[in-house]
Amino acid sequence: xxxxxxxxxxxxxxxxxxxxxxxxxxxxxxxxxxxxxxxxxxxxxxxxxxxxxxxxxxxxxxxxxxxxxxxxxxxxxxxxxxxxxxxxxxxxxxxxxxxxxxxxxxxxxxxxxxxxxxxxxxxxxxxxxxxxxxxxxxxxxxxxxxx
Numbered sequence: 687x688x689x690x691x692x693x694x695x696x697x698x699x700x701x702x703x704x705x706x707x708x709x710x711x712x713x714x715x716x717x718x719x720x721x722x723x724x725x726x727x728x729x730x731x732x733x734x735x736x737x738x739x740x741x742x743x744x745x746x747x748x749x750x751x752x753x754x755x756x757x758x759x760x761x762x763x764x765x766x767x768x769x770x771x772x773x774x775x776x777x778x779x780x781x782x783x784x785x786x787x788x789x790x791x792x793x794x795x796x797x798x799x800x801x802x803x804x805x806x807x808x809x810x811x812x813x814x815x816x817x818x819x820x821x822x823x824x825x826x827x828x829x830x831x832x833x
Contacts, residue, residue: 687717688712688717688797689717689797690717690718690720690798691711691719691720691796692720692787692794692796692799692800692827693709693720693762693799694724694787695723696723696724697754698802700802701801701802703802703832704801704832707832708800709762709766709769709771711830712771713769713770718774719766719771720794720796721759721762721766721774721776722759722778723759723775723778724777724778724780724786724787725748725752725755725778725780726779727780727781728747748779752777759775759776760775762775763775774794778790784820784821787799787801788821788824792827797827798828798829799821799828799830801818801829801830801831801832802831802832
């Protein structure tokens with residue numbers, strides 16, 4: 687059925703449930719799992735009255751985010767390996783999570799994208815946006831959304 691499954695994680699408890707389901711699905715299908723984490727770039731805009739950070743400080747913050755992503759993906763890989771699922775990890779640096787997920791799905795040639803949704807509605811969705819909705823709308827690969 688599925689040969690390659692992409693699971694997007696942000697390390698949240700809801701995301702961990704999606705990862706567990708993706709591992710279980712990959713195990714039952716004999717599929718390879720591609721676990722991904724999107725790391726933002728540090729914003730370079732400066733607001734009046736703010737203190738701009740040095741390039742070294744920005745580099746330290748971005749490295750901290752990348753290290754946390756690696757730690758998160760290593761945990762996913764260990765869980766997958768324990769269930770007998772081959773797992774590849776990918777960290778993508780992007781300011782737009784949905785675009786990074788769609789691009790990674792295409793680049794990795796996956797058959798399915800698995801991701802979690804917080805299920806926000808109304809004003810919260812308007813203010814916080816919905817990365818899941820963007821992936822559902824623009825991805826040419828089937829998407830499994832878990833809550």
